[in-house]
Amino acid sequence: SSPCDRPVPPTAGLSHDKWEIHPMELMLMEELGSGQFGVVRRGKWRGSIDTAVKMMKEGTMSEDDFIEEAKVMTKLQHPNLVQLYGVCSKHRPIYIVTEYMKHGSLLNYLRRHETTLIGNMGLLLDMCIQVSKGMAYLERHNYIHRDLAARNCLVGSENVVKVADFGLARYVLDDQYTSSGGTKFPIKWAPPEVLNYTRFSSKSDVWAYGVLMWEVFTCGKMPYGRLKNTEVVERVQRGIILEKPKSCAKEIYDVMKKCWSHGPEERPSFRVLKEQLALVAQTLT
Numbered sequence: 153s154s155p156c157d158r159p160v161p162p163t164a165g166l167s168h169d170k171w172e173i174h175p176m177e178l179m180l181m182e183e184l185g186s187g188q189f190g191v192v193r194r195g196k197w198r199g200s201i202d203t204a205v206k207m208m209k210e211g212t213m214s215e216d217d218f219i220e221e222a223k224v225m226t227k228l229q230h231p232n233l234v235q236l237y238g239v240c241s242k243h244r245p246i247y248i249v250t251e252y253m254k255h256g257s258l259l260n261y262l263r264r265h266e267t268t269l270i271g272n273m274g275l276l277l278d279m280c281i282q283v284s285k286g287m288a289y290l291e292r293h294n295y296i297h298r299d300l301a302a303r304n305c306l307v308g309s310e311n312v313v314k315v316a317d318f319g320l321a322r323y324v325l326d327d328q329y330t331s332s333g334g335t336k337f338p339i340k341w342a343p344p345e346v347l348n349y350t351r352f353s354s355k356s357d358v359w360a361y362g363v364l365m366w367e368v369f370t371c372g373k374m375p376y377g378r379l380k381n382t383e384v385v386e387r388v389q390r391g392i393i394l395e396k397p398k399s400c401a402k403e404i405y406d407v408m409k410k411c412w413s414h415g416p417e418e419r420p421s422f423r424v425l426k427e428q429l430a431l432v433a434q435t436l437t
């Protein structure tokens with residue numbers, strides 16, 4: 153009998169978890185890059201949707217916990233967040249499928265386009281404002297990023313900038329990355345309370361956001377240059393902060409400095425930051 157005259161059971165489609173993507177619906181394409189977590193490839197989902205597919209090398213993340221969290225992450229939707237479309241978790245390695253951003257990471261984009269970007273304060277400020285919008289959305293949803301930095305933001309067409317990999321750090325198994333004493337821990341983006349007590353909050357994301365602003369206005373320089381992690385920890389605990397980037401207006405550096413207030417409660421929220429930067433943008437451009 154043809155399907156149309158068979159009654160559709162009410163549970164149709166519900167059993168198949170909507171955050172679960174069927175590998176048959178994914179066509180994998182060129183490699184975009186790789187890291188200790190595995191390989192990232194471009195993909196086409198259901199024939200037409202451009203995606204990035206992170207193929208997580210086994211042993212790099214606590215997969216079951218992540219798959220559980222993926223249900224929540226797929227619900228976080230904002231124009232300045234890289235959308236998680238779903239996961240392929242019925243095979244190993246698991247695939248994390250997100251929207252595709254064609255210009256890659258913000259850090260590489262800044263470094264690749266330094267000559268045209270360095271004098272364009274309006275564009276650099278707009279990139280920072282876009283990130284603050286994505287982060288204000290996460291803050292509103294009590295969602296902490298834990299690894300905000302220019303390397304974890306992505307650039308799409310028309311200079312769209314989106315925050316990626318929010319919350320992913322919780323599932324990384326490599327304790328060189330997760331413990332503040334580890335060689336891969338993002339020390340240069342961490343505030344005193346994270347260095348001393350690993351106390352993450354939206355206000356520790358705000359500190360990291362200040363460092364991201366410094367990365368943007370230096371077009372991708374490494375914060376604190378070649379200083380060793382131990383030297384950076386010592387400076388941060390003594391209240392020594394990053395110097396003002398040359399091509400950065402005083403008003404913009406004033407905002408960065410507020411993000412680097414020693415006490416988390418002295419730092420502005422992303423909601424306030426977003427508004428302050430919009431005001432600075434009006435006066436500067």
Ligand SMILES: CS(=O)(=O)c1ccc(C(=O)Nc2cccc(-c3cn4ccnc4c(Nc4ccc(C(=O)N5CCOCC5)cc4)n3)c2)cc1
Nearest residue numbers: 184185186187189192204251252253254255256317320324
């Ligand atoms: C710290 S951790 O949790 O272990 C962790 C570590 C790494 C990652 C991660 O996703 N890394 C990672 C590595 C490579 C590519 C990605 C990556 C992730 N994406 C998500 C959405 N879009 C992308 C994308 N797009 C790219 C990347 C590169 C190019 C490119 O080849 N270009 C050259 C020509 O000019 C244009 C740009 C183009 C698009 N690249 C992500 C995520 C989490």
